[in-house]
Amino acid sequence: MKNYVLHINGKRHEFHVTEGTSLLWVLREHLELTGTKYGCGIAQCGACTIHVDGKPMRACILTIDNFSEEQQITTIEGLSENGDHPVQKAWIAAQAPQCGYCQSGQIMQAVAFLEQNPSPTRDEIKTEMNGILCRCGTYMRIVKAVELASNAKSENT
Amino acid sequence: MSTSIKSVGRREFLKTSSGVALFIGVSGMLPFAISCNNKEGIKAQLKMHPLTAWVRLSEDGQITIYNPAAEMGQGSMTSLPVVFAEEMDADWSKVRVEFSPQEPEIYGSEGWRPGSKIMLSAGSRVTKSNYPVMRKAGAQARYVLLHTAAKHWNVSIDELRTEIGFVINNKMDQKISYGELVPFLDVPTTLPDIQEDQLKNPKDFRLIGKDIPRYEIPAKINGTAKFTMDIRLPDMLYGVLERGNLHAARPNLQNEKEILAMSGVQKIVPFDYAIGLIATSLEVALAAKKALKIDWSSAAATGYDSQGIYAEYEKVASEDKKGEALHEIGDVKQAFGNAAKTYTADFKNDYVYHAQMEPLNSIVKVAEDGKSAEVWVGSQQGGDTKLGVPDALGIPAKDVNVHLQYLGGGFGRRSMTDFVVECAILAKEMAPSPVKLMWTREDDMTYGAFRPLSFQRLTASTDTKGKITALSHLVVAENGNLATSGIRNDYYDIGSQFAEWRKTSHGIRLKHWRAVGHGPNKFAIEALLDEIALDQKIDPVDLRRKLMSKSPRALATLEKAAEISEWNVPNTEGKAKGLAFLERSGTLSTGVCEISVDRSTGKINVHRFWSAIDAGVIVQPDNVKAQMEGGIIMGMSSVLKEQITVLDGKIQQSNFDTYQLLRMEDIPDSIETFMIESTESPQGVGESGTPLVACAIANAFLRLTGKRLRHLPFTPERVLEVLNT
Numbered sequence: 001m002k003n004y005v006l007h008i009n010g011k012r013h014e015f016h017v018t019e020g021t022s023l024l025w026v027l028r029e030h031l032e033l034t035g036t037k038y039g040c041g042i043a044q045c046g047a048c049t050i051h052v053d054g055k056p057m058r059a060c061i062l063t064i065d066n067f068s069e070e071q072q073i074t075t076i077e078g079l080s081e082n083g084d085h086p087v088q089k090a091w092i093a094a095q096a097p098q099c100g101y102c103q104s105g106q107i108m109q110a111v112a113f114l115e116q117n118p119s120p121t122r123d124e125i126k127t128e129m130n131g132i133l134c135r136c137g138t139y140m141r142i143v144k145a146v147e148l149a150s151n152a153k154s155e156n157t
Numbered sequence: 158m159s160t161s162i163k164s165v166g167r168r169e170f171l172k173t174s175s176g177v178a179l180f181i182g183v184s185g186m187l188p189f190a191i192s193c194n195n196k197e198g199i200k201a202q203l204k205m206h207p208l209t210a211w212v213r214l215s216e217d218g219q220i221t222i223y224n225p226a227a228e229m230g231q232g233s234m235t236s237l238p239v240v241f242a243e244e245m246d247a248d249w250s251k252v253r254v255e256f257s258p259q260e261p262e263i264y265g266s267e268g269w270r271p272g273s274k275i276m277l278s279a280g281s282r283v284t285k286s287n288y289p290v291m292r293k294a295g296a297q298a299r300y301v302l303l304h305t306a307a308k309h310w311n312v313s314i315d316e317l318r319t320e321i322g323f324v325i326n327n328k329m330d331q332k333i334s335y336g337e338l339v340p341f342l343d344v345p346t347t348l349p350d351i352q353e354d355q356l357k358n359p360k361d362f363r364l365i366g367k368d369i370p371r372y373e374i375p376a377k378i379n380g381t382a383k384f385t386m387d388i389r390l391p392d393m394l395y396g397v398l399e400r401g402n403l404h405a406a407r408p409n410l411q412n413e414k415e416i417l418a419m420s421g422v423q424k425i426v427p428f429d430y431a432i433g434l435i436a437t438s439l440e441v442a443l444a445a446k447k448a449l450k451i452d453w454s455s456a457a458a459t460g461y462d463s464q465g466i467y468a469e470y471e472k473v474a475s476e477d478k479k480g481e482a483l484h485e486i487g488d489v490k491q492a493f494g495n496a497a498k499t500y501t502a503d504f505k506n507d508y509v510y511h512a513q514m515e516p517l518n519s520i521v522k523v524a525e526d527g528k529s530a531e532v533w534v535g536s537q538q539g540g541d542t543k544l545g546v547p548d549a550l551g552i553p554a555k556d557v558n559v560h561l562q563y564l565g566g567g568f569g570r571r572s573m574t575d576f577v578v579e580c581a582i583l584a585k586e587m588a589p590s591p592v593k594l595m596w597t598r599e600d601d602m603t604y605g606a607f608r609p610l611s612f613q614r615l616t617a618s619t620d621t622k623g624k625i626t627a628l629s630h631l632v633v634a635e636n637g638n639l640a641t642s643g644i645r646n647d648y649y650d651i652g653s654q655f656a657e658w659r660k661t662s663h664g665i666r667l668k669h670w671r672a673v674g675h676g677p678n679k680f681a682i683e684a685l686l687d688e689i690a691l692d693q694k695i696d697p698v699d700l701r702r703k704l705m706s707k708s709p710r711a712l713a714t715l716e717k718a719a720e721i722s723e724w725n726v727p728n729t730e731g732k733a734k735g736l737a738f739l740e741r742s743g744t745l746s747t748g749v750c751e752i753s754v755d756r757s758t759g760k761i762n763v764h765r766f767w768s769a770i771d772a773g774v775i776v777q778p779d780n781v782k783a784q785m786e787g788g789i790i791m792g793m794s795s796v797l798k799e800q801i802t803v804l805d806g807k808i809q810q811s812n813f814d815t816y817q818l819l820r821m822e823d824i825p826d827s828i829e830t831f832m833i834e835s836t837e838s839p840q841g842v843g844e845s846g847t848p849l850v851a852c853a854i855a856n857a858f859l860r861l862t863g864k865r866l867r868h869l870p871f872t873p874e875r876v877l878e879v880l881n882t
Contacts, residue, residue, distance in 0.1 A: 035380015083379035098230025100377030101565030137790025
């Protein structure tokens with residue numbers, strides 16, 4: 001067991017876990033940030049997608065020892081105060097989720113990708129979102145939600 | 158919350174009327190057979206059960222409606238309360254929704270046996286079975302409010318009407334909100350038995366048939382929606398089981414001492430088919446699971462090879478020895494004897510896995526005295542609403558309290574209770590500490606319960622005019638209950654039909670999987686029809702038009718699907734359309750897809766998908782579309798990618814690296830759903846899309862290439878093989 005310090009959602013968190021623990025278990029089991037989901041543990045489903053310095057990453061395969069205090073980690077809980085990030089609003093407008101379990105990962109992936117590419121083509125959306133599985137089959141609406149968010153962004157700028 | 162509701166009787170409801178909240182009891186709990194005019198009958202019922210609480214009203218106008226069904230993404234959290242609120246004439250903006258207690262006697266809908274009640278969210282039955290219950294209950298809640306206002310104003314109830322959260326007296330120009338009526342609430346000693354014709358006229362619906370945003374979606378986009386996986390109780394321990402990859406093999410643990418010496422490991426709990434572990438943290442539990450050294454016995458499945466088995470299945474299908482007859486009309490034998498032509502084809506279908514995104518898990522807390530238990534679980538409920546826990550613990554069902562949570566996907570897997578029973582067994586060892594049992598993805602897949610592997614042999618005959626006179630449908634599979642759904646053709650005018658199941662046995666765990674047998678069986682039926690159409694040089698739509706001449710509702714879906722997919726417009730080069738019709742859970746659907754094939758890789762691309770469905774009254778149109786979209790995507794995934802294989806009895810796939818699901822790169826450009834207007838009662842939609850896909854793709858492939866796909870899934874390797882023959 002060892003002490004670690006991480007910056008998550010703008011706050012400093014200090015905790016005590018076994019070396020080699022995955023960031024996913026740290027978030028879920030030690031910091032009660034359960035919006036980030038466990039789906040496969042091998043970076044195949046993307047349900048655990050979070051941002052590390054703005055880049056989308058799979059928390060399940062990142063071990064706690066890989067991080068420094070300077071890195072900024074963002075989870076779905078840190079995306080907005082009231083669930084009103086433009087991408088979240090677009091997700092509601094498209095009525096995208098069904099069971100909802102994968103949607104934190106979908107949204108985190110979409111937010112990071114739209115930051116890099118605010119006006120993606122449909123093919124770019126499919127490529128960028130390809131890593132996140134949804135068993136309910138909400139892909140059509142996820143595409144729609146990303147397009148809505150993209151349009152909202154371009155109208156506001 | 159739940160215990161307090163179920164234990165509160167009518168008297169108590171009334172007593173609390175001076176407080177803020179008040180429960181209105183309505184006769185949703187009364188069996189339909191008892192008329193509400195039968196006062197003695199009602200009294201006898203009330204003695205047996207507390208009054209049902211479907212709704213809670215507060216003075217501030219807030220209305221809490223209880224949802225008796227599981228929410229797994231199909232939208233029950235909105236669709237059922239919408240039905241209730243419609244009849245109550247409630248202001249939807251003031252509605253909150255909570256899960257009802259898991260008490261079927263009170264909150265159940267009509268079960269399989271007459272007079273029985275169940276809570277079960279499976280087989281697309283939620284809207285269908287709860288629609289009449291929720292309408293009537295909502296209407297009775299409205300009656301209580303009217304009755305209260307009549308007393309309050311001292312007028313006749315006939316002078317009053319309701320309008321979106323208000324009772325209105327036109328004559329006196331008076332208006333009072335539902336919330337304002339709470340302090341005076343007066344439940345009549347007998348509630349009228351509201352008849353169908355006293356319910357709202359569908360043309361007056363304000364909520365049913367409109368697009369009401371789903372209630373729980375805001376919680377699902379900010380991480381606050383709680384799945385059982387996300388719940389942590391004080392002093393909670395973590396359980397895991399190592400089950401191996403040979404179903405029902407018995408474990409022999411080699412390093413018990415070593416495992417028990419690991420810091421944080423609390424206990425080893427042996428099962429017949431697994432080694433259970435309990436630890437103080439999830440990380441310790443998972444690490445200890447990995448460290449287990451287990452010798453496994455052989456099992457019934459040992460030696461079984463799921464790809465080699467089809468040769469044996471063909472033999473079984475060819476034997477003279479008949480299986481179990483499932484459906485018979487006319488005389489197939491005679492029809493075949495008189496046929497101008499007969500057609501026979503064999504179809505194969507590999508195992509598929511549920512792959513619900515939240516791996517199975519549950520939490521059980523057994524009381525210190527061992528006499529009661531609490532369960533937290535995302536479950537599709539079941540015939541046994543207490544999910545097997547009473548039997549596992551040896552306590553009465555009434556002492557097990559189930560707290561239903563959102564399901565991270567169900568698809569049939571969460572209508573099993575194995576993962577709850579296992580958890581109860583672990584929790585019993587650790588009482589009164591709660592134990593969360595978690596299945597890893599590997600556990601979930603290798604110890605899955607799959608849609609059965611099956612073999613279908615279909616034979617059809619035609620007369621000299623090309624009319625189909627008979628169809629026989631033989632299924633060889635391990636579980637007839639699962640593998641033979643969808644074998645009937647009630648909407649096709651085929652005079653002689655025979656369906657039969659021949660049993661095999663391999664010891665592989667099997668379960669319902671979104672429309673289960675309909676996938677492989679409709680694939681076989683619809684593909685054979687198109688083979689006949691091709692041979693007889695009839696358009697597939699024309700062929701079905703004739704078959705549906707006596708089924709106008711089915712025919713309407715066919716005509717509409719042909720229209721919206723522009724069936725008669727010639728295909729662009731390299732593309733073709735394929736068609737399929739089926740019924741599932743009362744809904745009739747015709748689907749059309751447009752595909753192309755990469756002839757160098759064997760990859761099938763689905764470009765567009767259309768469907769026209771008749772699902773009765775549509776409660777939530779946008780949600781029906783979402784269910785069709787999701788069902789079709791899941792169908793495409795299973796048809797083009799998914800395959801569980803078994804070698805020497807061992808499941809060969811363990812995670813999403815070896816078991817491929819459809820990803821976003823492979824979605825169609827569009828999925829269009831047309832809902833046929835209807836006044837019939839609502840039918841199930843959740844499973845209608847999935848089984849359309851195999852047949853629609855196979856039929857498009859036949860029209861595009863002239864070749865036949867007869868083995869699910871249509872992986873690129875199999876497609877290439879077919880193209881090269």
